[in-house]
Amino acid sequence: MADTGKTRDQKLVSALTDSLLAAIIAFALFSLVLGLRTVDGATGLTLEPRPGLLLTVVAIVFFGRLALNLFVWQTQYPLTTPFAKLFNIEPFDRRDLVTLGAALVFGAVWFATGLVLGEAVYELLGIVVLLFVGLGLLRRWLVQRFPNLPYTQIFIAGGIIFALFFPIVTYALESVFRFGMPLRYWFDLSILILTYVMLGWGLNIVVGLAGLLDLGYVAFYAVGAYTFALLATQFGLGFWVCLPIAGAAAALWGIILGFPVLRLRGDYLAIVTLAFGEIIRIVLLNWTEVTGGPNGVAGIPKPTFFGLPFSPFAEGMTFSKFFGIPYDGLHALIFLYYLILILALVTNAVTLRLRRLPVGRAWEAMREDQIACRSLGINTTLTKLSAFATGAMFGGLAGAFFATRQGFVSPESFTFIESAIILAIVVLGGMGSQLGVAIAAVVMVGGFEALRHTAGLQAIFGEEFDPALYRMLLFGIAMVGIMVWRPRGLVSARAPTISLGDADRISGDLVRQGRG
Amino acid sequence: MAYFLQQLINGVTLGSIYGLIAIGYTMVYGIIGMINFAHGDIFMVGAFIALIAFLALTAIGVTAIPLALLLVLIIAIGLTAVWGWTVERVAYRPLRESFRLAPLITAIGMSIVLQNFIQIAQGARVKPLQPVVTGGYELFQQGSFTVIVSNIQILIVVTTVLVMTGFWLLISRTALGRSQRACEQDRLMAALSGVDVDRTISLTFVLGAGLAAVAGLLYLLYYGVIDFFIGFVVGIKAFTAAVFGGIGSIPGAMLGGLIIGLIETFWSAYFSIEYKDVAAFSMLAIVLIFFPTGLLGRPEVEKV
DSSP states (O other): OOOTTHHHHHHHHHHHHHHHHHHHHHHHHHHHHHHHEEEEETEEEEEEEOOOHHHHHHHHHHHHHHIIIIIISEEEEEEEEHHHHHHOOOOOOHHHHHHHHHHHHHHHHHHHHHHHHOOOOHHHHHHHHHHHHHHHHHHHHHHOOOSSSOHHHHHHHHHHHHHHHHHHHHHHHHHHHHHOHHHHHHHHHHHHHHHHHHHHHHIIIIIIOOOOOOOOOHHHHHHHHHEEEEEHHHHHHHHHHHHHHHHHHHHHHHHHHHHHHTTTTTHHHHHHHHHHHHHHHHHHHOOOHHGGGGEEEEEOOOOTTTBBOOOOSSOOOHHEEETOOOTTTTTHHHHHHHHHHHHHHHHHHHHHHHSSSSHHHHHHHHHHHHHHHHHTTTOHHHHHHHHHHHHHHHHHHHHHEEEEEEHHEEEGGHHHHHHHHHHHHHHHOTTTOOHHHOOOOOHHHHHHHHHHTHHHHHHHTTTOHHHHHHHHHHHHHHHHHHHHHOTTTTSSOBOSSSSHHHHHHHOOOGOOOOOO | HHHHHHHHHHHHHHHHHHHHHHHHHHHHHHHHHHOOOTHHHHHHHHHHHHHHHHHHHHHTTOOOHHHHHHHHHHHHHHHHHHHHHIIIIIIIIITTTTTTHHHHHHHHHHHHHHHHHHHHHHHOOOOOOOOOOOOOEEEEETEEEEEEEEEEHHHHHHHHHHHHHHHHHHHHSHHHHHHHHHHHHHHHHHTTTTTTTTHHHHHHHHHHHHHOOOOOOHHHHHHEEEEEEHHHHHHHHHHHHHHHHHHTHHHHHHHHHHHHHHHHHHHHHOOOSHHHHHHHHOOOOOOOOHHHTTOOOOOOOOOO
16 A cells, blocks of 8 residues: 555545545444444333444544554555564664654553553553563564574473463462462463363364364363263262273264264365254253253362362361361362363373374375375375364363363353364464464463453443453454464464474465365 | 145245345355355344344334335345445455465454444344234144244245345346356456456455345344344354355255255254254255255366
């Protein structure tokens, strides 16, 4: 759009016309569905006009588009340039430094305003801006100063060390100094994040490595959860016995479902897996004699520390008595945290090993070109089936963990939206990249959670504003936005698993995916 | 026999609605080879626009039912078409040259956005509407069972037939239809011979959304209750219909819609109503596995 031949006035006119058009379209889109609200009246539905809201939205579209036109699209010096330079290590000029400085000042002012007013939303905005610019500057400086350090490895090692020591260290600090940190909440949240990391890594085998788009992954999660729930409540089996059974059951279902459908092309496969996911959910919902129908299965036993229960009331030996420490409800949570951490790391390790085995190489080859694969004598059906079953197995293991953590399972937890969230984590993280999936899980699940706590938003949008309602909307917008902006995901460059000579890092754009 | 006939009538009515939505899937698949996952939600938005337009017209005093319905139809088609256009422009066009699964993923994102937007803007509760078109004809009686064809069923089938005929003429006789078929065969070649490909693709989405709006209005009148989630299941069934008829083929979509409507109705009538969605979904899997080209579709040649 940056045609330089136009004069200033022409640019202004074209920017205004474009913004006006956008505003008209926005008005057409929102006039009825946003401008009028259906409310239950005495004699059926009545309408409640909301002209203010409609005008606000249309004005936001108009001025937003105008600002984009004037400062980003139709100018020789787009405002976004310095931020892009931040990450591609081009030298700055004075204008860039001014813009970046202004951004830092704005971030600081927002943050300070938030602190003074006690409004979390300003603080959050300020932190986001400061972190974005600050981390960008730091990274730029590091890369220029020490160009040869293995940054990715350092980052991964740091992440793993943090994950390993986080609960122990915070728990020790808390029990010594009594800061009053909300540890129960932190541990619950990190367990949730790790569950999604594990699910993401499991689905990554199917989507990222083998290039098969699976929209029904949650079905295997459900199979694992129900297998454990039923075995534990009906037959009194323990977690460690059930864990492999749940994994095997999910893998078996993966094979049963996969066998007929794997001949299909990419997007047909996606829809059929979606249909299978829904079928399993509907069966769980209606097969009341076995699954308890909509009421689900309750009373699933909590995990024990190799036979020692975490409970102040249990008969006989308990965890706290055995180690001679006072009972604390957090012990069980810390144990669950390490359990899911180990499960997730095992998923990761198995994936990384499998990628070096013939079968893993066959997966990646199949993702790149199925016909070439077949010509080279690879049995694509078996290869696809193995990827499907392996991914399903990890889904099942995560499901068993989910069941024991919740103590309760019902079909509600296994809707299509859950599949979509896991898929979004894989896709937005950059398909096939283990690190990207982990980062995406932290950002997505953590970001969701942060949204829940921005009570300050209520001060702006009124009392009945419920941030939780907007979570899924923002989630969908993020899914579309990131896909349009960076179709290869957040971490898109990756080293090929196997290569002759030097392993060049290749851009994700060179990797063709999803032709399964 | 009487029970069977009644179910046949119900099935044809339902099938007409599915057929209208299925055309949207099949056209988009034919022209750019992607599954427009958000199409079911466009149908849902269409139903909401129809509901609100109807209430608004009643509020300003347009109470003559035929006039009100005609106006609602025009408003719903127009505004839903803008939604269809916007979705394509925002979520699919930037990814047209990207890898194959990219637009499918944005389509899933768009579907989530539309559902949650309507949930936030209009509330999560179901929206009931008083029956607008009432009455019907008793065809005949057998024992204590009376076969009834209601006016709304007649209206649905007649509207569908009229809309589809008009649409068929549009596709087969006009310049737009020709450029659409040209883009379907070879987009690059069509562009070289002067077809505005972007415009044609946009118009495809506009037409699909318009048909979905008609389906939304008919669904609203038939069931009398809608909520923000209806697009998901109805969308998948309509997609099944499109695949069944042979994806890319417009008569196939109409035929597939009828068949899926009949299967669902008879399954609910003779087997179990809880598992009617399972029947439709299994149908999808079976069709895709055993007749991937559908009833009226062309076999696709795999190229290197």
